[in-house]
Amino acid sequence: MTLSRRSFVAGVAAASLAGPGALAATESADPTPHPSKGLLGEGPPSDRFDPWLEIDQSALVTNAGIVSHLTGGRPILAVIKNNAYGLGLTQVAHILEPLESIAGFAVVKAAAALALREAGVRKPVLLMGLFSDEDGPELVARDIHLSLSTDDSASRAARAAERAGKQAAAHVYLDTGMSRMGIPYHRALPVLEAAAALPIRIDGTFMGFTEEPEFDREQLRRFTDLAAEARRRGASLGALHAASSNGVFHLPEAHLDMVRPGIALFGAYPSDWEAERAMAELVPAVRLRARVVRVQRLRAGDTVSYGRRYEASEPTWIATIPVGHADGYTSKAVNGAQILIGDRLYPVIGSVSASHTIIEVGSERTLDIGDVATLVGPDDPAIHPNALAATTSTSVYDVLMHLNSGLPRFLV
Numbered sequence: 001m002t003l004s005r006r007s008f009v010a011g012v013a014a015a016s017l018a019g020p021g022a023l024a025a026t027e028s029a030d031p032t033p034h035p036s037k038g039l040l041g042e043g044p045p046s047d048r049f050d051p052w053l054e055i056d057q058s059a060l061v062t063n064a065g066i067v068s069h070l071t072g073g074r075p076i077l078a079v080i081k082n083n084a085y086g087l088g089l090t091q092v093a094h095i096l097e098p099l100e101s102i103a104g105f106a107v108v109k110a111a112a113a114l115a116l117r118e119a120g121v122r123k124p125v126l127l128m129g130l131f132s133d134e135d136g137p138e139l140v141a142r143d144i145h146l147s148l149s150t151d152d153s154a155s156r157a158a159r160a161a162e163r164a165g166k167q168a169a170a171h172v173y174l175d176t177g178m179s180r181m182g183i184p185y186h187r188a189l190p191v192l193e194a195a196a197a198l199p200i201r202i203d204g205t206f207m208g209f210t211e212e213p214e215f216d217r218e219q220l221r222r223f224t225d226l227a228a229e230a231r232r233r234g235a236s237l238g239a240l241h242a243a244s245s246n247g248v249f250h251l252p253e254a255h256l257d258m259v260r261p262g263i264a265l266f267g268a269y270p271s272d273w274e275a276e277r278a279m280a281e282l283v284p285a286v287r288l289r290a291r292v293v294r295v296q297r298l299r300a301g302d303t304v305s306y307g308r309r310y311e312a313s314e315p316t317w318i319a320t321i322p323v324g325h326a327d328g329y330t331s332k333a334v335n336g337a338q339i340l341i342g343d344r345l346y347p348v349i350g351s352v353s354a355s356h357t358i359i360e361v362g363s364e365r366t367l368d369i370g371d372v373a374t375l376v377g378p379d380d381p382a383i384h385p386n387a388l389a390a391t392t393s394t395s396v397y398d399v400l401m402h403l404n405s406g407l408p409r410f411l412v
């Protein structure tokens with residue numbers, strides 16, 4: 001079963017290991033100004049048994065090119081919230097920033113916005129989350145674009161600018177039916193007019209879709225009608241943007257002045273992934289990997305892991321991979337997920353525990369301790385993030401965003 005984010009919420013390669021450099025484990029702990037230089041030096045040693053992530057730079061570049069192509073060359077405001085969907089905030093920003101198609105970055109947390117500046121990112125950064133009065137002046141001083149998402153945001157932004165001694169730049173966040181963040185569109189006109197009277201530079205005006213196809217069109221109508229009326233009254237709105245990855249694929253009329261995708265840049269599909277894959281071949285930009293730490297031959301009748309949910313009906317080889325749900329690998333993987341080792345796929349059995357996953361090898365011993373296992377990645381259709389999400393009835397957003405920020409990251 002394939003679950004889009006919407007239905008999920010409603011219902012419930014053997015690339016080289018030694019990349020050019022290792023990356024810091026967490027975004028905020030990363031003092032490196034460039035992704036090719038890392039804290040861990042030369043990449044994972046060949047006998048490393050801790051799991052790791054490989055971040056595929058060329059996949060990110062390819063995916064940005066595909067988004068650009070799908071949207072007629074619209075500028076891309078790259079959404080890299082939640083540690084760039086698990087891939088690593090500053091590392092991803094450094095890879096994407098040189099691309100002409102990337103107009104800037106959008107995050108939800110003030111700390112992430114500041115971490116980008118700290119890491120030397122120069123392109124515009126939009127903080128989509130609500131800024132506090134305490135953070136406001138520093139955000140303005142670091143040239144973070146603020147979202148005006150409440151009735152008093154514009155006056156608070158003006159105050160923050162005064163304290164920073166610098167003009168504030170902002171995007172107005174409108175709520176056209178999502179009811180999550182933003183100023184409700186039906187009473188936004190006076191707020192837009194009041195903002196226009198303040199010494200704030202409005203660089204953009206945006207909204208988010210519910211991703212319910214019929215209602216998306218109604219939301220877009222509300223947005224464009226309001227924008228037209230506000231402009232008629234003299235308000236300056238900057239670039240209009242609305243489309244996330246779903247809109248990139250399914251709602252061309254929402255591409256407007258700029259698009260705001262996240263997950264597509266990382267190589268996963270937002271909703272109906274079979275249909276979307278027919279439109280464009282995105283490349284998953286992350287691999288979750290670890291080396292086999294144990295190989296054992298079960299006797300007939302032996303059982304595996306917590307709950308003894310697997311029992312060998314005949315002598316069978318099994319192997320242990322030191323990755324578990326605490327690393328971000330879904331515990332639902334026992335419901336049919338497979339893991340790639342060499343050119344073979346092995347089914348997950350028993351249960352996924354916090355730090356270990358067990359696979360069935362079969363009647364022949366076809367692998368060894370130290371062999372590299374890929375649990376998520378582009379190297380086989382079965383371990384594609386969307387396939388893992390579909391097999392395990394989880395959201396592809398969770399497959400990526402739950403990747404533990406403490407996992408070492410290596411560029412390939």
Ligand SMILES: Cc1ncc(COP(=O)(O)O)c(C=O)c1O
Binds near residue numbers: 208
């Ligand atoms: C306001 C907003 N815009 C854009 C995005 C990017 O969405 P997606 O990853 O589906 O492209 C998100 C992420 O959920 C978001 O919250």
